[in-house]
Amino acid sequence: xxxxxxxxxxxxxxxxxxxxxxxxxxxxxxxxxxxxxxxxxxxxxxxxxxxxxxxxxxxxxxxxxxxxxxxxxxxxxxxxxxxxxxxxxxxxxxxxxxxxxxxxxxxxxxxxxxxxxxxxxxxxxxxxxxxxxxxxxxxxxxxxxxxxxxxxxxxxxxxxxxxxxxxxxxxxxxxxxxxxxxxxxxxxxxxxxxxxxxxxxxxxxxxxxxxxxxxxxxxxxxxxxxxxxxxxxxxxxxxxxxxxxxxxxxxxxxxxxxxxxxxxxxxxxxxxxxxxxxxxxxxxxxxxxxxxxxxxxxxxxxxxxxxxxxxxxxxxxxxxxxxxxxxxxxxxxxxxxxxxxxxxxxxxxxxxxxxxxxxxxxxxxxxxxxxxxxxxxxxxxxxx
Numbered sequence: 001x002x003x004x005x006x007x008x009x010x011x012x013x014x015x016x017x018x019x020x021x022x023x024x025x026x027x028x029x030x031x032x033x034x035x036x037x038x039x040x041x042x043x044x045x046x047x048x049x050x051x052x053x054x055x056x057x058x059x060x061x062x063x064x065x066x067x068x069x070x071x072x073x074x075x076x077x078x079x080x081x082x083x084x085x086x087x088x089x090x091x092x093x094x095x096x097x098x099x100x101x102x103x104x105x106x107x108x109x110x111x112x113x114x115x116x117x118x119x120x121x122x123x124x125x126x127x128x129x130x131x132x133x134x135x136x137x138x139x140x141x142x143x144x145x146x147x148x149x150x151x152x153x154x155x156x157x158x159x160x161x162x163x164x165x166x167x168x169x170x171x172x173x174x175x176x177x178x179x180x181x182x183x184x185x186x187x188x189x190x191x192x193x194x195x196x197x198x199x200x201x202x203x204x205x206x207x208x209x210x211x212x213x214x215x216x217x218x219x220x221x222x223x224x225x226x227x228x229x230x231x232x233x234x235x236x237x238x239x240x241x242x243x244x245x246x247x248x249x250x251x252x253x254x255x256x257x258x259x260x261x262x263x264x265x266x267x268x269x270x271x272x273x274x275x276x277x278x279x280x281x282x283x284x285x286x287x288x289x290x291x292x293x294x295x296x297x298x299x300x301x302x303x304x305x306x307x308x309x310x311x312x313x314x315x316x317x318x319x320x321x322x323x324x325x326x327x328x329x330x331x332x333x334x335x336x337x338x339x340x341x342x343x344x345x346x347x348x349x350x351x352x353x354x355x356x357x358x359x360x361x362x363x364x365x366x367x368x369x370x371x372x373x374x375x376x377x378x379x380x381x382x383x384x
Contacts, residue, residue: 001346001353003031004068006061006085007039010075012306014042014327015334017072017097022335023053029342030351031070036061042324043331062088069353072338073097074331076120079107083114091115091371094345094353096338098122098135101367101378102268103296108378112368117355119365121337122267123375130361132340137181138333143322144185144263147290148174150325151259152193154288154308154315160194171196173256176215177274177299178263179206182292186261187213195259200250202242218253220246243272251279260289262299268377270297277301277311285313294318341365 003026005018016039018026023033035055037047047057058064065071065088076099077086086095092115099120101108111118121135131137151174152159161171174190176183179201187210190197197215199206207217220242254260254275264272271293280289280302291303294317298304302311303318310316323330344362345355355362367375 001031001069001351002034002064002067003070003072004034004036004061004064005039005055005072006036006065008042008074009078009080009085012321012324013074014324015074015321016040016043016045016327016331017074017335017338018050018055019043019045019332019335020049020053021332022339023050023055025336025339026342027054029339029346029348031342032056034058034064034068036064040331043327045328045331061085065089068093070094070096070342074334076100076104076107076111076118079110083107083110086111086116087114089114089116092117094119094355096121096341099367101375105378108367108373112371112373115371117369118367119341119362120367121341121365123365123367124341125361125364127360133337133361135334135337138337139323139330140180140182140263141185142326142330142333143292144182144261145189146322146325147182147261147263147292148186148189148193148259150317150319150322151261151288151290154317155259156286157258158194159190172258173198174259174261175199175218175253175257176261176263177201177250178265179203179210180263182263183261184209184213186263187215190259190261191215198253198257200246200253202246218249220249246274247276247279250274251276251282254279255282255284258284258287260287260300261292262289263292264299265293265296271299273297273299273301275300275302280314280316281312283312283314287314289314289316290322291316291318292322295320 033055037057095118101120159172162169172195174195174197176186176199191214199210199215200218210217291298291300293299294303294305305318308317347354
């Protein structure tokens with residue numbers, strides 16, 4: 001079984017869909033691992049370390065892709081240059097990565113037309129058996145950490161209270177919007193840095209987790225809060241009445257806040273706008289907003305994806321790849337997620353690639369196969 005890990009083509013993507021440890025584990029599963037030279041440079045994995053782990057390096061990625069049974073990516077191969085990368089793969093080959101199924105439907109359709117069997121890590125089900133494969137969570141965890149570190153860097157003042165002979169420095173006040181995996185890590189990191197932390201989430205169940213980390217839970221009083229969570233554990237889109245109440249409470253709270261980290265996302269929908277331009281205008285000059293949802297439209301009305309801007313004296317960061325700031329750890333965790341996922345597809349006794357088409361995890365993450373889009377959610381979108 002030939003497995004190929006190409007370089008990421010996005011110049012801002014430092015992560016790699018592998019690591020020296022993952023190479024060893026993949027070889028134990030029976031894969032011949034072929035890595036494009038320089039693929040691990042951004043993550044701090046030199047070619048020599050990958051070779052020592054058992055990978056074969058190649059400078060001719062086109063030839064390697066043509067022989068691949070499996071290709072691992074962080075981000076899905078793009079359509080630039082007529083999709084040269086994925087079109088080099090043979091029909092029937094397996095592609096695994098963050099394929100952006102909601103945002104890149106045209107690209108998924110092109111993968112299908114080419115005959116690839118493509119699996120997207122965004123659709124990993126939230127079940128106990130899949131926890132070790134949950135790449136969204138592993139990357140969100142590090143993204144939440146990096147968001148606070150970036151906020152602290154840009155804030156320009158100290159986070160903890162400091163009592164000195166020259167006077168006392170007041171602690172920074174940090175607000176986290178959304179208490180999922182990224183939000184909880186952001187809370188923990190901000191608390192470790194000595195900030196006074198508060199958090200807001202539509203799900204009442206988040207209160208206990210927020211308070212266990214030493215933060216204050218900002219709650220919107222509404223009867224709707226008991227229907228705020230899906231069966232998969234994600235936040236639901238709330239009614240206009242709830243959003244109006246939430247905006248009023250948030251607006252007043254933001255006037256006292258120094259650093260805001262926004263993490264609110266709804267699968268398959270644009271990110272909800274929580275921080276309006278009017279709210280930003282009323283924040284303290286020098287405040288910072290780190291918008292982790294910028295790639296999906298942003299939780300802040302004034303965010304610009306991929307850019308850092310200053311509006312009304314507030315620095316607003318629209319960084320779509322905060323996990324990439326800690327690329328070595330992010331790559332190592334993501335690679336482990338991929339190895340765990342691949343174990344579902346391999347007959348280890350005979351060292352053959354034999355995915356079980358009835359496995360609930362594989363069924364949930366498979367987006368296309370045999371020339372067509374097969375994921376029910378995406379197939380329904382295509383039909384409409």
